[in-house]
Amino acid sequence: MNKKNKNNFTNDQLLKFYEKMFLIRKFEEKAAQLYGAGKIGGFCHLYIGQEAVVIGILSSINSEDTVITAYRDHGHILARGVDPKSVMAELTGRKDGISKGKGGSMHMFSKANRFYGGHGIVGAQVPLGVGIGFAHKYRNEKKISRVYLGDGAMSNGQVFEAFNLASLWELPVLFIIENNKYGMGTSIGRSAAGGELYERATVFGIKGEKVDGMNFFNVSESAIRAREYIEKNSKPYIIEMDTYRFRGHSMSDPGLYRTKDEVNKMKEIDPVLMMKETLLNDYKIQEDTIKDIESDIKKQIKDVEKFSLESPLPDLKELYTEVYL
């Protein structure tokens, strides 16, 4: 456990980060419940286990930076500050969902929060995110395009085309590989040849590193290094996050490709619990303070659930709206 706080966050800041991680955890647990109850349909990919990645990166983010990711996007859009009610109402396919019930779990966007989705085709978000970085550079904006991709996407051809373009045109892009060890049911060892995943980008001249993605502090430090590098050199950077998902690929995944022992062992380094322990032990934050935060979140999630179930289904006329602008 990294006890140092190289980023000099105040206790209040750290508590905010913890609050966000806890919110994502509780939100996703509720989503799992609602899925089981038949209130959420289709595909539903939970972020449980990977919370330190998105919040660690968030801790370094310039609020103007943009974010794009693939289909495991609930945690990402919550981290960007979008109202959890509109996210859950999207999962239940209701009128008040962030995409008006027309996108679903995998397709949520918020321009106001600079979140560009929410994409269901593995790898496709990577060239798109490089394009967003292109727009930042074109307009001389001091923004970084943060592009998340999974270990599965790292064997997808367009990702390498995107690496080449980002490096060739010196675009302000931070690639973040969330290596949770499985592309659906296929382990990384059965899908990716060669060495570390991030090294595949280094052949295009992109600098990068591999980081313990279960530890908020490690993620945060790497993200700050990345931001400094990108700002100083006007070049892309890549971080490979060593992480793990505690739930299946999606809600309909029986998880036969890995053992219970493996999952339980990973749960010993649960990123949310580890963050909490660090706050208690190393930062001497009072247990009651944390408990208050947690009970507020639990209350909030109840409201979120209620909202998402009470919001009406989309009006039928919505079928034909927003095909064209």
Next chain:
Amino acid sequence: MKILLPALSPTMETGNLVKWLVKEGDSVVSGDILAEIETDKATMELESPDDGKVEKILVKEGTENISVNTEIALLKVDGEEIEEIPEVSIEKSPQVSSNGSEPLTTEENISMNSILNQTKENSGEKNWSEKEISMREALNQAIEEEMKLDKDVFLLGEEVAEYDGAYKVTQGLLDKFGSKRVLDTPISEHGFTGLAIGAAMAGLKPICEFMTFNFSMQAIDQIVNSAAKSLYMSGGEINVPIVFRGPNGAAARVGAQHSQCFISWFSHIPGLIVIAPSNARDAKGLLKSSIRNPNPVVFLEHELLYKEKTNVPEESDFLIPIGKGNLIKEGKDVTIIGFSMTVQRILNALPSIEKLGISPDIIDLRSIKPLDEELIYNSVKKTNRVVIVEDGFGSTSFGSHLSYLIQSNCFDFLDSEIIKVSGKDVPMPYAENLEKLALPNTDEIVSAVKKVSYIN
């Protein structure tokens, strides 16, 4: 030895002799540059085919529109007299030109320009200041004008910048706008198409050129899944203002992988706008409208039309609205519907059709999606007979859908079956005669018109 004007590109029919680099009496060796020839795409160097002495220059420099295979000089070859190999005579149908396709205008010569001038008079359109230019120049003007008007518009694609465009459509734009706004990409369609769509999501207005739409298949996932669907999936939050453009369909003798019409593919997708202009005027007006449109637009050009000229307004506020077809010839007996290259094929067939005493309505759709249904149905309700001409494969085609729409909206008005003249369901063959057979031709169009008119 005769030096002939060579064909220096698949679509070259004529060339200009820019400059002689040798004079009569000069000794040359094989490979020496004899002259500069301007083709429809670029200025090329003509090399000496052998060692010898330039005996006579037959075509003066500065001469334009010299047909391919014209004798331009005589070379006295060193050493023995070289035996001329007699050319095997290939029987050609009179309508086959050197590049294997039908000539764009027949002997009776109904030019697109005269047709357009007529329709303009009828429609009482504003009087523009016009100049006769090629479709290639018209497209170039459209891009330049829109780039001047809106700094968010930029152009990317393979060879669009330093090479001046594979088909010269983007010629000169790099010099005018610089490398920040005119970008050569690697041969990486999936990547640069995704990049362009991402830039559009972030508010820029990319013009994404495919050297040909055949290569867009590498990127079709991004076009269909990212560009077309994002507005809907995001509940209206994210629009994608982008134009995908480039040549589509069969050029001339470029084989199966470079000769396909993708109109049916793209027009199948909700969220995409699909445009297919037949002439320079429409190309300019529609490309400008497409660049200004907030949706993804697939703008399908045709290589064989790039050099074709019509009068084109020079004003930068000249626009042609998306979704409006053009009744380019008004008649009463049958409605013939085409778009892009097939409009020219229909015009080629027109003299034969008129000789039968049949006066057709000819509709140039221009916009495939959205479709000008009103224009089509009004015509069909008048003529009661329909022929649709499309270059794409006939099976599950756009033309099939169009005939469905017509029968369901004009059922009581039809006096005959609807006939569709389509490309044959085979990969495009290379051989000249087979390629001609694979595409819709004049005879097929005339036969279709006869059949719907019950003329034997």
